[in-house]
Amino acid sequence: MSETLSGAQILCRTLVEEGVQYLFGYPGGAIMPFYHALGDCPELRHILVRHEQAAAHAADGYARASGRVGVCVATSGPGATNLVTGLATAHMDSSPVLAITGQVSRPMIGRDAFQETDVIGITLPITKANWLVQDAAELADTVREAVAVALDGRPGPVLLDVPKDVQNQKAEYRPKAAARQPSPTPHAPSFADGVAEAARLIAAAQRPLLMVGHGVILAGAYAEIRTLAEQTGIPVITTLLGISAFPECHPLHLGMPGMHGEVHVNRAIQQADLIVGIGLRFDDRVTGNTAAFAPRARIVHVDRDPAEIGKNVKVTVGIAGDARDVTRRLIEAVAPRRCDAWWEEIRGYMRVRDESWRDGLSPEAICRALFAVTGEHCSVVTDVGQHQMWVAKLFPYRRPNGHVTSGGLGAMGFAVPAAMGVHLARPDEPVWAISGDGGFQMNMAEIATMVQEGLAVKMAVFNNGYLGMVRQWQQFFHGKRYSCTPIWSPDYVKLAAAYGIPGWRVERARELEEVFTEANAVRGPALVELVIEQEANVFPMIPPGGSLSEPIETAPAAAAT
Amino acid sequence: MAEPTHALSVLLDDDVFALNRAVGVVRRRNLPIASIAVGPSHIPGASRLTVMMQTDDAGADRMVKQLQKTYGVREAELLRAADAVAREVALVRVHAPAEVHQELTEIAELFKAELVDEGPDVFVLQVAGAAWFILSFIRALERFGIMEVARSGAVAVRSAAPPVPSSPTSTSATETVL
Numbered sequence: 001m002s003e004t005l006s007g008a009q010i011l012c013r014t015l016v017e018e019g020v021q022y023l024f025g026y027p028g029g030a031i032m033p034f035y036h037a038l039g040d041c042p043e044l045r046h047i048l049v050r051h052e053q054a055a056a057h058a059a060d061g062y063a064r065a066s067g068r069v070g071v072c073v074a075t076s077g078p079g080a081t082n083l084v085t086g087l088a089t090a091h092m093d094s095s096p097v098l099a100i101t102g103q104v105s106r107p108m109i110g111r112d113a114f115q116e117t118d119v120i121g122i123t124l125p126i127t128k129a130n131w132l133v134q135d136a137a138e139l140a141d142t143v144r145e146a147v148a149v150a151l152d153g154r155p156g157p158v159l160l161d162v163p164k165d166v167q168n169q170k171a172e173y174r175p176k177a178a179a180r181q182p183s184p185t186p187h188a189p190s191f192a193d194g195v196a197e198a199a200r201l202i203a204a205a206q207r208p209l210l211m212v213g214h215g216v217i218l219a220g221a222y223a224e225i226r227t228l229a230e231q232t233g234i235p236v237i238t239t240l241l242g243i244s245a246f247p248e249c250h251p252l253h254l255g256m257p258g259m260h261g262e263v264h265v266n267r268a269i270q271q272a273d274l275i276v277g278i279g280l281r282f283d284d285r286v287t288g289n290t291a292a293f294a295p296r297a298r299i300v301h302v303d304r305d306p307a308e309i310g311k312n313v314k315v316t317v318g319i320a321g322d323a324r325d326v327t328r329r330l331i332e333a334v335a336p337r338r339c340d341a342w343w344e345e346i347r348g349y350m351r352v353r354d355e356s357w358r359d360g361l362s363p364e365a366i367c368r369a370l371f372a373v374t375g376e377h378c379s380v381v382t383d384v385g386q387h388q389m390w391v392a393k394l395f396p397y398r399r400p401n402g403h404v405t406s407g408g409l410g411a412m413g414f415a416v417p418a419a420m421g422v423h424l425a426r427p428d429e430p431v432w433a434i435s436g437d438g439g440f441q442m443n444m445a446e447i448a449t450m451v452q453e454g455l456a457v458k459m460a461v462f463n464n465g466y467l468g469m470v471r472q473w474q475q476f477f478h479g480k481r482y483s484c485t486p487i488w489s490p491d492y493v494k495l496a497a498a499y500g501i502p503g504w505r506v507e508r509a510r511e512l513e514e515v516f517t518e519a520n521a522v523r524g525p526a527l528v529e530l531v532i533e534q535e536a537n538v539f540p541m542i543p544p545g546g547s548l549s550e551p552i553e554t555a556p557a558a559a560a561t
Numbered sequence: 562m563a564e565p566t567h568a569l570s571v572l573l574d575d576d577v578f579a580l581n582r583a584v585g586v587v588r589r590r591n592l593p594i595a596s597i598a599v600g601p602s603h604i605p606g607a608s609r610l611t612v613m614m615q616t617d618d619a620g621a622d623r624m625v626k627q628l629q630k631t632y633g634v635r636e637a638e639l640l641r642a643a644d645a646v647a648r649e650v651a652l653v654r655v656h657a658p659a660e661v662h663q664e665l666t667e668i669a670e671l672f673k674a675e676l677v678d679e680g681p682d683v684f685v686l687q688v689a690g691a692a693w694f695i696l697s698f699i700r701a702l703e704r705f706g707i708m709e710v711a712r713s714g715a716v717a718v719r720s721a722a723p724p725v726p727s728s729p730t731s732t733s734a735t736e737t738v739l
């Protein structure tokens with residue numbers, strides 16, 4: 001049965017049909033017909049952000065936490081261009097985001113009309129696909145296709161650009177027929193042989209490692225990875241985006257690799273004779289100089305995206321497939337074994353670092369207290385910088401997919417808005433956004449969104465008075481010239497008060513638990529400022545382009561004065 | 562630029578967005594490109610994009626995989642120049658006062674070029690062939706005074722008897738190589 005509706009109404013109907021519940025957006029001229037139609041569509045809850053970048057990050061956070069498509073909406077021109085950072089973030093981290101932008105009416109396109117931007121051209125390299133919708137009659141099918149493309153195979157962002165006159169145009173609307181036929185993934189090679197070969201390599205290896213990344217979370221292969229690890233005793237390394245794919249407290253968990261990986265993790269990689277990488281892309285922050293990466297190891301690489309296999313490192317066996325399917329087949333093919341001698345060797349690499357922290361307010365103390373208060377269901381969304389690395393390494397993640405961060409793009413300003421999306425996907429669990437004083441100030445306007453929409457996101461700011469990670473690089477590599485990295489902050493307690501939410505300033509470790517407990521208990525958003533040591537560094541560090549074998553473990557003497 | 566080493570052949574949906582996306586993937590490799598040509602293929606609704614470029618087999622393999630997952634791309638393969646037949650067409654407007662007509666006609670015959678249009682003092686000549694052949698033709702006309710050259714860029718197909726096993730487009734990275 002069909003009915004005649006406007007393009008805007010068709011858009012609303014199809015989104016509901018696709019199971020969309022939340023839209024993060026901001027209205028404007030070219031998207032007004034859609035906002036008009038939204039008024040008749042109570043199934044869609046719209047979250048009015050304070051900047052479209054936040055809408056894209058929030059949709060991304062929702063998508064990562066729910067596994068469903070996250071939707072953001074913006075007007076043409078400046079609204080659309082403000083989405084770009086969020087879409088690039090989703091693209092780098094394989095997150096299924098659907099962006100809907102208004103566009104000037106068809107007869108105006110190409111004439112530099114008011115608020116006309118070629119958003120299709122701008123977003124081509126940072127979306128899986130995008131569409132300029134030319135006719136309202138095509139709108140419903142295009143939305144369905146867009147959602148399918150965003151979720152299919154390796155997920156990623158898509159964008160629909162809808163001219164204003166198409167939103168107003170009347171067309172026949174037919175509800176979705178039967179369940180969508182999943183479009184076959186093109187060029188999917190069979191992996192039967194790869195699995196057998198991988199199993200043989202695992203059986204023969206003396207020093208094997210499992211390296212797991214975001215693909216494991218996207219596939220929900222938590223139990224499978226755990227079974228594979230327990231069956232073989234192989235140490236498990238989690239990449240930045242693989243954190244929370246495997247319980248941090250598990251005796252087989254080794255840690256995070258790469259630029260800020262612990263020394264024993266990187267040394268294990270350099271000594272390994274086999275690396276089984278599942279759902280990661282051997283990014284340069286993980287490998288350091290690829291020529292010197294894991295020189296003794298053969299690599300088995302499992303990834304959903306065949307284009308990733310062999311892209312950054314040479315692989316002995318490449319298996320293109322879903323992390324869960326392939327890991328299941330590996331479990332069947334691999335005989336139980338142990339790695340006791342190898343573990344003994346790795347334990348020999350471990351060392352304790354002690355650093356002095358003013359009043360004990362160290363990242364360790366902060367993460368310990370936060371975990372003690374929030375328990376195992378907590379989701380932590382981090383921003384970009386030193387705090388991101390500390391929290392990645394020190395928070396004892398238990399909740400599968402409990403760690404959300406901007407990995408590939410490293411977009412400061414991500415945490416606060418993304419946490420709004422995570423909160424809506426997990427309304428009954430605590431969600432903490434942890435930022436630096438720099439990144440927090442990029443999107444702190446979203447506190448207003450939280451207040452207006454009643455989103456109970458808890459925020460913590462690591463205040464070191466610096467763009468800390470850049471300052472650290474200046475200290476190490478630029479003769480301690482702190483050019484343009486000291487950053488002033490407002491009084492965060494007063495800022496919280498201005499938004500009408502509770503705020504705390506913590507300067508001593510012993511205050512942590514009490515403050516976190518109170519902040520966690522309030523019903524709405526809350527803000528905690530953590531006044532940490534100003535010139536603390538993230539150790540160890542592999543210098544950019546360096547080998548994993550050569551970590552920096554203390555501040556360089558020349559600059560350490 | 563130096564000689565292209567590979568002919569990239571892409572079958573894609575017949576729309577400008579698919580074309581834009583495919584060319585974007587090629588552009589991001591940041592490799593020297595000799596020519597780009599696009600036109601209809603043997604399949605209705607699908608275009609054939611041919612890019613003559615310089616790369617190595619590993620780079621070729623990476624690019625083909627990126628293209629194969631690009632929305633709107635149906636098939637992609639990279640042929641080593643040695644395994645492909647590549648040809649293009651050129652149109653040349655050249656000064657042709659009456660006294661050189663005879664000489665121009667002889668050169669055209671030598672290159673199997675066709676006189677497709679003529680006016681007072683101007684010939685438009687069409688020539689087809691491999692890139693080096695077209696270049697020689699253009700060089701032979703230079704002394705008459707070339708007014709304009711338009712070249713189509715090469716289109717390519719696999720040669721009649723290609724060496725199948727060493728095809729650079731096989732997904733070698735996903736095969737077991739011990």
Ligand SMILES: Cc1ncc(C[n+]2csc(CCOP(=O)(O)OP(=O)(O)O)c2C)c(N)n1
Binds near residue numbers: 384
């Ligand atoms: C949008 C954006 N701009 C710039 C950078 C470069 N950058 C990386 S880390 C960093 C410093 C972050 O400072 P802060 O938010 O205070 O965190 P800290 O490192 O001090 O914990 C900067 C500027 C970035 N990653 N993202």
Ligand SMILES: [Mg+2]
Binds near residue numbers: 438462463465468
């Ligand atoms: Mg800071």
